[in-house]
Amino acid sequence: MDIIDFANIPCTTGALEYMKESSVGSADVCTDMAYESVRSAAKGCVLEALQNGTLKYRRYNEPAANKELLAYPVARIIVSSIKNTYLTKRYALAVAKLAYEHIMSFRADGLRELAADFGITATVDARTMSATIHFTDYIHHAHVLHEPKWKLSSRTVKGGMLTISKSDFARLMEEVVRKKVEFGLPHDVPQEIKEALKQYINEVQEAANIRANKQGFSKEGFSEVSPGCFPPCISSAIADVQANVNLSHSMRFAMTTFLLNIGMKPEKITEIFRASPDFKEQDTNYQINHIAGASGTAYTCPTCATMTTNGNCPGKTQCKKIKHPLIFYRRKLWIQNKKQAKKVVS
Numbered sequence: 160m161d162i163i164d165f166a167n168i169p170c171t172t173g174a175l176e177y178m179k180e181s182s183v184g185s186a187d188v189c190t191d192m193a194y195e196s197v198r199s200a201a202k203g204c205v206l207e208a209l210q211n212g213t214l215k216y217r218r219y220n221e222p223a224a225n226k227e228l229l230a231y232p233v234a235r236i237i238v239s240s241i242k243n244t245y246l247t248k249r250y251a252l253a254v255a256k257l258a259y260e261h262i263m264s265f266r267a268d269g270l271r272e273l274a275a276d277f278g279i280t281a282t283v284d285a286r287t288m289s290a291t292i293h294f295t296d297y298i299h300h301a302h303v304l305h306e307p308k309w310k311l312s313s314r315t316v317k318g319g320m321l322t323i324s325k326s327d328f329a330r331l332m333e334e335v336v337r338k339k340v341e342f343g344l345p346h347d348v349p350q351e352i353k354e355a356l357k358q359y360i361n362e363v364q365e366a367a368n369i370r371a372n373k374q375g376f377s378k379e380g381f382s383e384v385s386p387g388c389f390p391p392c393i394s395s396a397i398a399d400v401q402a403n404v405n406l407s408h409s410m411r412f413a414m415t416t417f418l419l420n421i422g423m424k425p426e427k428i429t430e431i432f433r434a435s436p437d438f439k440e441q442d443t444n445y446q447i448n449h450i451a452g453a454s455g456t457a458y459t460c461p462t463c464a465t466m467t468t469n470g471n472c473p474g475k476t477q478c479k480k481i482k483h484p485l486i487f488y489r490r491k492l493w494i495q496n497k498k499q500a501k502k503v504v505s
C-alpha cells in the first residue's frame with residue numbers, strides 16, 4: 160500500500176508507521192501556521208461525516224493524500240475534544256464507508272496486503288477477485304450484518320475456510336475499519352491543543368448540537384423513561400443506531416428488552432430503530448412485540464455477565480459492581496429522584 164491508500168484507509172498499521180516516520184509532529188499540525196489547511200481539512204471531514212454519514216471519495220494526488228493523512232489525527236483530536244458518542248460513531252462510520260470505496264479499487268495483492276495489515280489471512284483469486292478467509296474471521300466481522308447472505312449458513316465452509324466476493328470482502332474490511340477508527344475515541348487531549356484548535360472544535364460542536372436537536376432522540380423523545388440513567392451498554396447501542404451503525408443480533412435483543420423492561424412503549428422503540436441502516440418497519444414491530452411477550456414469553460434484558468460474553472459491555476469501569484443493566488438504571492434513577500426531591504424541599 161502507498162500514501163494514496165493510507166489517506167483513504169488511515170487506520171492501517173502501514174499508515175501509522177508512515178506518520179511516525181514523517182518529520183511532522185502532531186503538535187505542529189495543531190499549532191503551526193503552516194498546517195492551517197490540514198486543520199481545515201480535518202474539521203471539514205468531521206463536519207462532512209456528521210452531516211452526511213459518509214465522506215466523498217476523491218482521487219488524491221500525492222501532496223493531497225499527504226494532507227489528508229495528516230488531517231486524520233487532527234480530526235480524531237477534534238472528535239475527542241467534543242466527547243459526543245453520536246459524533247464519534249458517525250465519524251468512524253464515515254471513514255469506514257470511504258475506505259470501502261477505495262478497497263473496491265484494489266487488485267488482488269492490495270486486498271491481501273490490507274487483510275494482513277488487519278491481522279486476517281486471505282487468499283485472493285486474481286481472476287475472480289473473490290477472497291478466501293477463515294470462518295472465525297468471517298463471523299467476527301459479519302455478525303453485525305443482518306441481510307440473510309451474511310449468515311454463516313448461507314456460505315459454503317470447507318476445511319474451516321469460506322470464499323466471498325470482492326464486494327463482500329470489502330464490506331467486511333469496512334467493518335474492521337469502523338471498529339479500528341472508533342477504538343480509543345475519545346482520547347485525552349492536552350489543554351494547550353484544545354486551545355489551539357478551539358475555533359475548529361467550536362464549529363463542530365455547534366453543528367453536533369444542531370444535529371442532536373434535529374435527531375428527535377433527545378431526552379424528550381424518551382418521555383416516560385430517563386435516558387440520562389441508561390447504562391453505558393445501552394447508551395452506546397442507541398448511539399450506534401442513531402449514527403446508522405448496524406447492531407449485532409445480541410445487542411439488538413439486549414437493547415430492546417432493556418427498553419421494554421423499563422417501560423418504554425413498543426412504538427417508541429420502533430422509532431429508535433428507524434435510523435438503522437437495515438430498518439424494516441414490519442419486521443422490527445414483529446420482533447419487538449415478540450420480545451415483549453406477544454407469543455407468550457416476555458424476555459428480560461441479559462445480565463452483565465452475558466453482555467460481556469457477547470462482547471456487548473463497553474463500560475465495566477463505570478459500572479463498578481453492577482451485575483445487571485436494569486440494576487444500573489434503577490440505582491441511577493433512584494439517586495436522580497432523590498436529588499430532585501431534595502431540590503424541591505430546599
Ligand code: SF4
Nearest residue numbers: 390392463466472478
Ligand atoms: S457492566 Fe453491565 S450495565 Fe455496565 S455497561 Fe457492562 S453490561 Fe452494561
